[in-house]
């Protein structure tokens with residue numbers, strides 16, 4: 269049985285992980301960490317360093333500013349970490365990179381298998397269409413999401429740039445623009461509203477035709493399931509930084 273500590277345990281995703289783990293005999297949540305220490309069915313702490321329970325992995329669905337402290341505490345405890353939190357700054361990413369030299373860290377802005385398949389499809393399309401098609405990304409999320417654009421939209425854009433001969437420059441919205449779109453742009457647009465779980469559309473707009481490749485999350489459980497699979501994967505890995513690509517490759 270894999271013993272889990274949930275960082276962000278009182279959040280929307282923390283509650284999903286708790287539910288899915290309770291339904292799966294392979295997992296047991298032994299403790300939670302959150303700045304909101306409202307009691308749950310397991311001990312809740314405000315800082316990982318104070319957790320007394322023995323664990324095998326930390327799963328993080330929290331807020332970007334909380335991640336460096338989490339990673340440093342995981343380092344002290346020699347605990348593998350699954351990082352799902354998005355909106356991380358360059359400085360926060362550097363802390364993760366540094367820690368991954370000593371502990372295995374799994375990081376993905378999107379833990380769903382579907383989005384990672386979408387990324388493979390989009391990379392193939394971008395290779396073929398890069399000359400004559402303008403590429404734009406539209407992401408849509410619920411009205412409680414704090415970061416924009418989504419980490420998934422940025423992950424998709426970065427994946428596209430990996431395969432292009434000439435890298436695109438990201439343009440976040442076009443408010444105040446008073447000029448024509450330049451061919452080297454990749455527009456990224458964020459829609460917020462209601463309870464939208466997470467939708468991503470990649471638009472290839474050409475002359476007289478448009479190709480759209482999209483993914484729509486119907487429930488947060490797809491992210492929770494992926495995070496649990498990532499936890500099962502990461503506890504057997506050597507120190508390093510791992511992604512969904514490593515998990516999908518493993519099969």
Ligand SMILES: NC(=O)C1=CN([C@@H]2O[C@H](COP(=O)(O)OP(=O)(O)OC[C@H]3O[C@@H](n4cnc5c(N)ncnc54)[C@H](O)[C@@H]3O)[C@@H](O)[C@H]2O)C=CC1
Nearest residue numbers: 276278279280281302303330331334352354377378379491
């Ligand atoms: N990689 C993926 O597949 C997915 C990633 N996410 C990301 O996960 C994060 C959390 O998403 P939600 O659960 O919807 O958000 P949420 O706001 O419902 O939950 C975040 C939790 O973290 C806690 N928190 C905030 N600041 C903290 C701090 N400094 N120290 C400790 N705890 C702190 C909050 O009290 C809250 O309980 C977001 O960055 C979101 O983009 C969300 C879904 C899927």
Ligand SMILES: O=C(O)C1=N[C@H](C(=O)O)C[C@H](O)C1
Nearest residue numbers: 354377378413418419420466
């Ligand atoms: O905040 C969310 O809800 C989500 N955030 C992630 C992101 O920023 O890409 C993943 C998913 O789309 C849900």
